[in-house]
Each structure stands twice: as structure tokens, then as C-alpha cells.
Amino acid sequence: MASRTGRPDSPPDLGVLAGRLLSxxxxxxxxxxxxxxxxxxxxxxGTVLAHLRREGVRATDLSRASGVHKQVIGTVVDELERLGxxxxxxxxxxxxxxxxVPTGRGLDQMRAADTFMTAMERRHARRLGPDAYARFKALLDDVAEHQRRKASR
Structure with missing residues (x-):
């Protein structure tokens, strides 16, 4: 596979890898x-659901946590409210x-998503080894946070 540099032996850049993972x-x-x-x-x-808390969260906090503009968060919240x-x-x-605040249906969805994410993370930890997977997550979190801070300047 070629990277953006066009060299077939070059690994994909961070943006491509992050996009692949998210997708x-x-x-x-x-x-x-x-x-x-x-x-x-x-x-x-997911921009809202991934950051929703049982006790509720303000739209401004959802925007900050997701990195998505508050107006977009408002539109997604409107949709999720209509869907119950x-x-x-x-x-x-x-x-x-x-x-x-999540409704009963929202809480059910949160539990289902948490179950899925836990199983997915366990699968990757078994595949890579628990220490390597923990290190991967810590490094990815560090890179993401560093990039987020730089982008918000």
C-alpha cells in the first residue's frame, strides 16, 4: 500500500491510520x-453518545470532549432527543x-456499547498482549491529546 508520499514501502500517515481505526x-x-x-x-x-454520562452533561462539555463544534452537537442532540x-x-x-441526560433507552444503548467496547478491547489486548495494548493506548492517547491541544491554539 502506498502512503501519501507515493512510496509503496511507506506506512500510512497518522491521519489515514486514525481514520481507518475510527471507521x-x-x-x-x-x-x-x-x-x-x-x-x-x-x-x-457517536459524537454525543461516546461522551454521554448517566448524570447528564452540558452541550459545551460534549463539544469540548468530542472536538466537535457546539452547533453540530446541538443538532445531534436534537436527533437523539427525537429518537428517544x-x-x-x-x-x-x-x-x-x-x-x-440519557433516557431509559439511552441507558440501554450505553450498556450495549460498553459491552461491545469492553469485548473489543479485550480481543485486541489478547492479540497484542496486555502490556503492549496498554502501552499502545497510552501512546495513542498522548498523541491525540497533544494534537488536540495544538489544534485548539
Missing amino acids: AVQRDLFATLAEKGFADLQPRH YVERRPDPADRRAKLI
């Missing part, structure tokens, strides 16, 4: 969720603010 995880996750009764969900909903996965509630800490 593969999303395909597998959303296919599994569909089998579990959540066929109305789409990968774009979340609801908006006043934030007890600040009545002017709203929390995005």
Missing part, C-alpha cells in the same frame, strides 16, 4: 448496536444551563 470501530459498533435493537443510530450520533435516547433537563448547578 472500523464505528462500523462494527453500530452493526452490533443495530442487532441489539438500536438500528436507528448512526455513526454521527436523551432529554434536556435544567442543570441543578445552574438553572440557565441544560444537561443532556
Whole structure:
């Protein structure tokens, strides 16, 4: 496979690898969720669902955690609310603010997604070895956080 440099022996760049990983995880996750009764969900909903908390979270925090603009988060929250996965509630800490809170269906989806992700991570840890997989995740997290900080300047 050629990289962007055009040399066939060059490994793909970080953007290509990250995109491949995200696409593969999303395909597998959303296919599994569909089998579990959540066929109305789409990968774009992951920008909210991946960062949703049982106690709720503000849209600004979802935007910061996902790296997606707050207006996009608002559109996705609107869709998830129509589908019955979340609801908006006043934030007890600040009545002017709203929390995005999972409904019963949202909590069911969160449990199904957590089960899937745990199984996927265990599979990769068995394949690579637990220490190598833990190191891979730590390094990937470091690179992602460094890039996120640089991009937000």
C-alpha cells in the first residue's frame, strides 16, 4: 500500500491510520448496536453518545470532549432527543444551563456499547498482549491529546 508520499514501502500517515481505526470501530459498533435493537443510530450520533454520562452533561462539555463544534452537537442532540435516547433537563448547578441526560433507552444503548467496547478491547489486548495494548493506548492517547491541544491554539 502506498502512503501519501507515493512510496509503496511507506506506512500510512497518522491521519489515514486514525481514520481507518475510527471507521472500523464505528462500523462494527453500530452493526452490533443495530442487532441489539438500536438500528436507528448512526455513526454521527457517536459524537454525543461516546461522551454521554448517566448524570447528564452540558452541550459545551460534549463539544469540548468530542472536538466537535457546539452547533453540530446541538443538532445531534436534537436527533437523539427525537429518537428517544436523551432529554434536556435544567442543570441543578445552574438553572440557565441544560444537561443532556440519557433516557431509559439511552441507558440501554450505553450498556450495549460498553459491552461491545469492553469485548473489543479485550480481543485486541489478547492479540497484542496486555502490556503492549496498554502501552499502545497510552501512546495513542498522548498523541491525540497533544494534537488536540495544538489544534485548539
